[in-house]
Amino acid sequence: MPRTAVTIPNAPVPAGPYSHGVVAGGFLFTAGFGPQDPATGQVVPGGVYEQTQQVLRNIQNVLATSGATMDDVVKVTAHLEHLDRDFAEYNRAYAEFFTAPYPVRTTVGSRLADILVEIDVVAKLPEQSGETTTGA
Secondary structure (H helix, E strand, C coil), X not given: CCEEEECCCCCCCCCCCCCCXXXXXXXXXECCECCECCCCCCECCXXXXXXHHHHHHHHHHHHHHCCCCHHHEEEEEEEECCHHHHHHHHHHHHHCCCCCCXXXXXXXXXXXXXXXXXXXXXXXXXXXXXXXXXXX
């Protein structure tokens, strides 16, 4: 299956040998994004609410490069440094970016490196005109 790497200037610079996303099989799979401001590389100030907003803005930028929006997201995996303490504020910010029908979501507590939240998504890319699809 062919795959295409997605790396864009308006997302945080990858901290290792990985792409911002990979397009394969009609889907865009993103890397896990933290709350860094792409312009400065610094973690945005504030708590998990502000950090979640920045993470989701970073993801929006990657999705837009491939012609997708948050409405195209089908799966979200989120890691919170303090799951019990921060879930409500994370969920409040999350709700600002997604509408029904909501993507499936897994949210777990994880040990993160100096950030409060990291999120990756899978999005179904819009079909391009002229594409053919097969159905069952």
